[in-house]
Amino acid sequence: xxxxxxxxxxxxxxIRPLLEEIRLILSDLEDKGIKIDESRIESLIKxxxxxxxxxxxxxxxxxxxxxxxxxxxxxxxxx
Numbered sequence: 001x002x003x004x005x006x007x008x009x010x011x012x013x014x015i016r017p018l019l020e021e022i023r024l025i026l027s028d029l030e031d032k033g034i035k036i037d038e039s040r041i042e043s044l045i046k047x048x049x050x051x052x053x054x055x056x057x058x059x060x061x062x063x064x065x066x067x068x069x070x071x072x073x074x075x076x077x078x079x
Contacts, residue, residue, distance in 0.1 A: 029036055
């Protein structure tokens with residue numbers, strides 16, 4: 001049987017508060033005179049996603065290099 005409770009809990013505890021926070025931020029920006037339209041939101045999301053991808057890629061490459069260095073050190077030590 002397929003249980004929907006975890007999905008409902010995820011939406012209730014994660015997505016809904018996130019959407020409320022976004023609404024509060026947008027209303028605060030509009031109160032300060034900064035207009036946010038859909039095209040600006042889309043470009044902001046694309047920029048954030050691009051930055052996030054670059055950070056994850058850099059962390060992955062760093063992890064692989066460090067793992068390789070550790071393995072090389074252990075290999076050289078055991079020879």
